[in-house]
Amino acid sequence: MNTILLNILRQRGYRITPQRELILNAAMQSQAHVTAETIFERVQQHTQALNIATVYRTLDLLVTEGLFRRTDLGGGSMVYAPTEHGPHIHLVCYKCQQTLEAEYQLVANLTSEIQQRHHFSADLHHVSIFGLCANCQPSN
Amino acid sequence: MNTILLNILRQRGYRITPQRELILNAAMQSQAHVTAETIFERVQQHTQALNIATVYRTLDLLVTEGLFRRTDLGGGSMVYAPTEHGPHIHLVCYKCQQTLEAEYQLVANLTSEIQQRHHFSADLHHVSIFGLCANCQPSN
DNA sequence: GCTATAATTGCGACTATTCGCAATAGCAAA
């Protein structure tokens, strides 16, 4: 049972509903990125009392509150991960759809440069970069 | 009438259909980014002989052939622009949805670093970076 | 413990996009 994140939400004035508890627990259940659909299925194994729209709305809330990150890994649906899992970037191949994880370090100073030059606070903590992996690049 | 891009497609073994001509012309009609829906509406002013799925498929083709770029500007639908319009990056605000254009230069050496370290050919030519604009950042 | 109120949920409709499949039609070769 994850009380830490629930308490953060409560402190920020959000109501703690059974649905939010269920979603949060299901979302924290694995170390990997999860889709809304996966969370929905996990919760449904215990109870019927949940609508998929609520899953999306709760995940949106968690993302805008900075507790989760949403990433497009090119698989057709967005994936979510707790912010505490630490920043890293995703290299997603256009062609074969494979994804590589890379160190956040690569984009760290891009963030500060964008802040200085454009006063824009870029969120690159779980960003996806699309392109072609080694195997799929034309070899000439 | 845009014969240059049509010839490139022909040379690469793709068939030139009336639909592809119409879509290509409509897509090149303005300097700005366009959505599939916009292209579809433009073409429909001339003829009914076009299906929205074909618009999406043709745009996909143009993107995978490197002739167009697809970008998510956070407005709910993807936008497309000819590659020849030149690279630039988009700073998209999570909160107010406003987008700023910035120089490609900012990410130029990130591309080569990713190539060196991960042998991954990153495509950052029209990338969107999400975050908070100056107005929407907490001011403390 | 009750009540009032505003946040949250469920539901059904809607949007953007993709997909499978049968029908159509470019284009290369004869």
Added chain:
DNA sequence: TTTGCTATTGCGAATAGTCGCAATTATAGC
């Protein structure tokens, strides 16, 4: 110019995600 092959299209259904609105409910104040 006709033919045949296969790429491409149209269609309708499916998927991921969002939205408006009425019903429900968490929580602050009594």
